[in-house]
Amino acid sequence: MNSYKIAVYAGDGIGIEVTREAVKALKACQEVFGSFALEFTEFNWGSRYYRETGKITPPDYLNTLDGFDCILLGAVGDPANIPDRIAVVPLIEMRQTFDQYIGLRPATLMPGIDSCLEGKEYGDIDIYCVRENSEGEYINCGGRFKPGTEDEVAIQTNIHTRKGVERILRYGFGVAAKRGRHLTLATKSNALRFGMTFWDDVLEDIKGDYPDITVDKCYIDALCMGLVQKPEFYDTVVASNMFGDIISDLAGAVTGSIGLAPSGNVNPEKKHPSMFEPVHGSAPDIAGKNIANPIAAIRSGAMMLDHFGYGDAFRLIEKTVVDTLKERKVLTRDVGGSASTAEMGDYIAERILKAK
Numbered sequence: 001m002n003s004y005k006i007a008v009y010a011g012d013g014i015g016i017e018v019t020r021e022a023v024k025a026l027k028a029c030q031e032v033f034g035s036f037a038l039e040f041t042e043f044n045w046g047s048r049y050y051r052e053t054g055k056i057t058p059p060d061y062l063n064t065l066d067g068f069d070c071i072l073l074g075a076v077g078d079p080a081n082i083p084d085r086i087a088v089v090p091l092i093e094m095r096q097t098f099d100q101y102i103g104l105r106p107a108t109l110m111p112g113i114d115s116c117l118e119g120k121e122y123g124d125i126d127i128y129c130v131r132e133n134s135e136g137e138y139i140n141c142g143g144r145f146k147p148g149t150e151d152e153v154a155i156q157t158n159i160h161t162r163k164g165v166e167r168i169l170r171y172g173f174g175v176a177a178k179r180g181r182h183l184t185l186a187t188k189s190n191a192l193r194f195g196m197t198f199w200d201d202v203l204e205d206i207k208g209d210y211p212d213i214t215v216d217k218c219y220i221d222a223l224c225m226g227l228v229q230k231p232e233f234y235d236t237v238v239a240s241n242m243f244g245d246i247i248s249d250l251a252g253a254v255t256g257s258i259g260l261a262p263s264g265n266v267n268p269e270k271k272h273p274s275m276f277e278p279v280h281g282s283a284p285d286i287a288g289k290n291i292a293n294p295i296a297a298i299r300s301g302a303m304m305l306d307h308f309g310y311g312d313a314f315r316l317i318e319k320t321v322v323d324t325l326k327e328r329k330v331l332t333r334d335v336g337g338s339a340s341t342a343e344m345g346d347y348i349a350e351r352i353l354k355a356k
Helices: 016-031 046-055 061-065 089-096 161-179 195-209 220-229 241-254 293-308 311-326 341-353
Strands: 002-011 036-043 071-075 102-107 126-132 144-147 153-156 181-185 214-219 236-240 262-266 275-280
Touching: 002 016, 002 061, 016 071, 016 293, 016 311, 016 341, 036 293, 061 089, 071 293, 089 195, 102 241, 126 161, 126 241, 153 195, 153 293, 161 181, 161 195, 161 236, 181 195, 181 220, 181 241, 195 214, 214 220, 220 241, 236 241, 275 293, 293 341
Parallel strands: 002 036, 002 071, 071 275, 126 236, 181 214, 181 236
Antiparallel strands: 102 126, 102 262, 144 153, 262 275
């Protein structure tokens, strides 16, 4: 039996609540299949640790996490007490230090879920955003000169490397080959004359290696309009770090609830741990109320099992979620029910166990 060490970094706000339910579902899968063992180690990093120490994480937290096979993250952010630019640092550091260069963000309109878009039904929207996760707009390159004066200057520099752009595009082509064989590149080369034209050029250089994939490019502003006006057109969307962030949040919204949207931050070579997290944030307005939807966290756990090679376990969790939404018996209030976070998590775990 293969055994995997999982670091549970629940973080802040509802992250603590939904991660607890993801662990329940994972333990249920472990019992059903019996072919793998998951060893969970919990860390109280984030706002809780900050209140005790004045720091978000211990100084050696990256070395600690590098000893794990995967990281299960809840959410980061406690804006009433910690500036977001500080709270989010560990998230970006983990992605970059562990070379989690593949950001996977599926967004599907699930059964029984009402989209904010009229006339859309289950399966009409099925978008897979492949986000460059390790460089681009989110690297720490820049600074502020003469702060606090009328002459203050702020510089924020994006860096795109051929290695980084090519590997994310090739990964995106691989995803498209397994799905609808249609790849869209999010770009803005009409205005960003160096960085985004570079993305366009790399796409042109390699697309001939994938003759069975239909390719198009779309400016990020037009793409956002398209995701609202005709989301069924899009299948696999490849984007830079910031563009992928924007697209996946919008895609989560048009598919009914961002509380359903999972994600993975993946190091495909498995030289370092990958990290799986719900797309949503810490939602401080509902934190502690036990009303958050745990499905995004549960589905993120399913993606982790798929990363380990347990596709059957991944599909069991996905099917259980779909069946739960179709049945509409136990749902949190964001998707039309009245169940608590824990009640919905318990129900999904129980349904998984019935597959044994």
